[in-house]
Amino acid sequence: MKTRLRSSRTAAELTQSELAEKAGVSRQTIHAIESGKYVPSTVLALKFAAILQLEISALFELEEGDWGN
């Protein structure tokens, strides 16, 4: 899954720690999501969208490989 969390976070002038605190997760979690190592749950993705005041599709996007079995 393609993520634009890092660019959206920096555009909102938030550090990883600040976003983590607002979403109630650890800094490691933000780092793992931004570097594409972890795909967040729907609840967490919706939290990020609400905090950054964006549509969820502006933060996360399916890639071609996500459709494979």
Place this chain on the structure above:
Amino acid sequence: MKHQLMLPAGMKIPALLLFAASVALFLMVDKANFEFAWLHVGSDAFSNNNLTDELALSGVILSLLGLCCCRERIEDEYVRSIRLQSWLIAILVNYALLMIMVWTQFGLAFLGILFYNVLTPMLIYLLVFYLRLHVLPRFSKSGIRA
């Protein structure tokens, strides 16, 4: 792992202290034949025993279990996923090593390995979990920022 089954994050330090004390006691028993006189039980040839080594091993097992079952300060979905993956890696590595030992070590040497095998799943789990959660992200290209 369900939160109800886990210890608070603050229990890590007592568990670490117990682990250090138990390992020290175990080494003293193993290398210097140290025994607490008050832990002597039995009087005949069959039941005569000193329980110092049992106390040391129980301390090591309990402290490792405590460390394995301590929550992180923020126990979120990513930490839980790392925890689960680390248990899986620990079990696979542990039994792969055990299979190698089955075919290469025999007799008393194998019994000695089985003794340490009681502890290795927890030790491998702790190593993998803390490496993946705290150490490896620091060496990644993007890194963790404040």
